[in-house]
Amino acid sequence: MVQSKKQKYWFLAFCLVPTFIMFAIFTLYPLFSGLYYSFFDWSGSSSNKEFIGFENYIKLFNDAIIPDTIVHDYFLVATKVIGIMVLAMFFAVALTQLKIKEAPFYRIVFFFPNIMSVVVIGILWTFIYNPSLGLVNSGLEFLGLEEWAKPWIGDEKWALPSLVLPAVWAGIGLFMLMLMGGIANISESYYEAAKIDGASEWQQFWRITLPLVWPQIKVSILYIVITTLNGSFILVQVMTGGGPNNSTHVMGSYLYQQAFRQYNFGYGATIGVMILILSLITVLVLQFLMRREKVEY
Amino acid sequence: MKQSVGQFLGRTGIRIPLILWTIAVLYPIFWMFLGSFKSNAEIYRNPWGWPETFNFANFTQAWTNYNIDTSVFNSLIVTVIGAVLTLVLAVPTAYAIERINFRGSKVLFTLYISGMMIPMVLGWIPLFFLLAELNLLDSIIGLSIVYAMSQLPFSIFVLTSFISTIPKSLEESAAMDGLSPYGILFKIVTPLTMSGIITVTIMNCIQFWNEYFMALIFLQTETNYTLALAIDYISSEAQYTNAWGTLFASLVIAIVPVIVLYAIFQKRIAKGMTEGAIKG
Numbered sequence: 001m002v003q004s005k006k007q008k009y010w011f012l013a014f015c016l017v018p019t020f021i022m023f024a025i026f027t028l029y030p031l032f033s034g035l036y037y038s039f040f041d042w043s044g045s046s047s048n049k050e051f052i053g054f055e056n057y058i059k060l061f062n063d064a065i066i067p068d069t070i071v072h073d074y075f076l077v078a079t080k081v082i083g084i085m086v087l088a089m090f091f092a093v094a095l096t097q098l099k100i101k102e103a104p105f106y107r108i109v110f111f112f113p114n115i116m117s118v119v120v121i122g123i124l125w126t127f128i129y130n131p132s133l134g135l136v137n138s139g140l141e142f143l144g145l146e147e148w149a150k151p152w153i154g155d156e157k158w159a160l161p162s163l164v165l166p167a168v169w170a171g172i173g174l175f176m177l178m179l180m181g182g183i184a185n186i187s188e189s190y191y192e193a194a195k196i197d198g199a200s201e202w203q204q205f206w207r208i209t210l211p212l213v214w215p216q217i218k219v220s221i222l223y224i225v226i227t228t229l230n231g232s233f234i235l236v237q238v239m240t241g242g243g244p245n246n247s248t249h250v251m252g253s254y255l256y257q258q259a260f261r262q263y264n265f266g267y268g269a270t271i272g273v274m275i276l277i278l279s280l281i282t283v284l285v286l287q288f289l290m291r292r293e294k295v296e297y
Numbered sequence: 298m299k300q301s302v303g304q305f306l307g308r309t310g311i312r313i314p315l316i317l318w319t320i321a322v323l324y325p326i327f328w329m330f331l332g333s334f335k336s337n338a339e340i341y342r343n344p345w346g347w348p349e350t351f352n353f354a355n356f357t358q359a360w361t362n363y364n365i366d367t368s369v370f371n372s373l374i375v376t377v378i379g380a381v382l383t384l385v386l387a388v389p390t391a392y393a394i395e396r397i398n399f400r401g402s403k404v405l406f407t408l409y410i411s412g413m414m415i416p417m418v419l420g421w422i423p424l425f426f427l428l429a430e431l432n433l434l435d436s437i438i439g440l441s442i443v444y445a446m447s448q449l450p451f452s453i454f455v456l457t458s459f460i461s462t463i464p465k466s467l468e469e470s471a472a473m474d475g476l477s478p479y480g481i482l483f484k485i486v487t488p489l490t491m492s493g494i495i496t497v498t499i500m501n502c503i504q505f506w507n508e509y510f511m512a513l514i515f516l517q518t519e520t521n522y523t524l525a526l527a528i529d530y531i532s533s534e535a536q537y538t539n540a541w542g543t544l545f546a547s548l549v550i551a552i553v554p555v556i557v558l559y560a561i562f563q564k565r566i567a568k569g570m571t572e573g574a575i576k577g
Binding site: 007008011012014015016018019020022023025026027029030031033034035037044087090091094095098100105106107108109110111112113114115116117118119120123124125126128133134135138169172174177178181219220223226229230233234237238252255256259260265268269272273275276279283 | 308311312314315318319321322323325326328329340341344345386387389390392393397399405409412414415416417418419420421422423424425426427442443445446449478479482503506507508509510513514525528529532544548551552555556559563566567570571574
């Protein structure tokens with residue numbers, strides 16, 4: 001090709017430099033200075049920014065709310081992983097293996113909540129849980145189970161578990177599609193061979209489907225974990241704002257409250273560092289736990 | 298092949314959970330639409346049933362009392378500017394990473410991609426002050442930039458995989474004909490990547506249209522509110538005003554464009570999102 005080296009470098013710079021500058025300014029710099037801010041006591045105005053070393057971290061370890069927020073986050077992680085994976089797997093198998101005619105219809109419907117705004121999902125579900133008007137309590141009444149009716153997201157004990165359902169509701173479709181993609185790649189011949197050997201449908205599921213879609217399962221679980229740790233606070237913010245009485249605060253919503261509501265920006269950044277470290281550790285541990293030789297038959 | 302009775306029952310049985318979940322997904326959405334046509338009194342009397350009459354008072358309420366029109370406009374602006382900016386930044390970089398041999402291309406790619414996994418909450422605090430210093434805080438333009446940056450990793454990621462499917466011979470013969478690398482990028486590669494560009498843009502638009510939390514942090518005055526913030530505001534007001542019908546109307550306004558996009562681009566959206574998740 002007739003192209004001088006200089007020309008090539010100019011073109012390369014044209015492609016890469018503007019984007020990288022923007023990325024450095026608006027993504028890299030904020031992340032690193034977040035780390036830096038965590039060593040300061042700072043209420044937002046530039047005059048009273050004071051270096052306090054590890055004091056924010058000491059405060060973090062002595063803050064009684066922090067352990068709760070961590071527990072709440074991992075509660076959401078665990079329940080979401082289980083709820084989403086079990087249902088998504090069930091639906092994925094049902095829609096691929098059982099040759100249902102109207103499968104595309106279910107696929108389209110189940111996926112839709114994945115692209116709904118968290119605000120819409122949150123408000124919709126706040127209504128479903130509404131103590132007097134809501135669907136849940138009316139349904140319980142209809143079934144004659146009035147004594148089970150409660151204010152749900154207004155109840156300290158039930159608020160956090162109540163947040164799981166909307167998250168599962170909104171998440172299933174995507175993971176169902178990912179698993180369906182994996183199942184579609186499994187060759188029919190395995191199932192035929194299994195049938196000849198007299199394997200039941202259960203056995204086929206455990207011995208063929210599950211091991212062969214393991215890569216998709218692994219990716220799905222990791223994805224749910226990451227998005228929950230990095231984003232569970234959005235639904236929390238919309239539905240409960242962390243209440244009642246901090247019973248639904250997760251790490252991110254607590255950061256928001258500390259930094260942007262109470263102007264403890266330094267402490268907020270410290271919580272951010274904690275979120276970063278915990279999510280990195282979690283991902284590494286999960287990858288270690290879920291490593292498994294790729295199965296090939 | 299003849300179905301055994303057991304298989305037939307099994308197939309009918311399997312439909313029950315499928316139908317139940319369909320109802321669980323559709324009924325709340327459907328109900329939201331119905332609620333937007335009910336008066337507040339009717340919502341209290343009959344929250345889950347069919348409206349007595351279809352009246353549009355809630356929509357006009359939302360429009361006049363809560364300036365939803367401004368919010369819709371703001372949301373449109375952030376969505377469009379955000380999506381265009383993402384493309385301008387992502388396409389050349391994706392092309393260079395995929396097709397030009399240079400040292401560090403792998404490192405650069407990994408750097409961008411890890412942006413999808415890092416919790417950005419930590420960065421939002423410094424970003425808040427950075428935007429304030431640049432006079433971009435509480436600004437629609439500022440928010441558009443933040444949005445574009447938030448979707449940049451995903452967009453680069455999807456676009457590189459689309460560009461990798463273009464046969465190299467096309468670029469080579471264009472270069473033989475004397476086309477400059479800029480010409481190759483804009484006249485050959487960009488049109489051939491259109492399918493990927495459309496997929497990425499639809500995903501980004503939905504993302505920006507729906508986004509709530511960054512808007513909550515980086516916008517302050519009501520006239521700058523995006524739709525998500527306006528809805529959140531109406532929702533918190535409704536605790537006291539009980540204007541539930543208006544709230545539903547605003548939810549409907551927010552969801553209709555998403556439904557329309559989904560109806561047109563359902564396959565693309567589903568594919569784009571699953572691929573983004575699988576390889577990310």
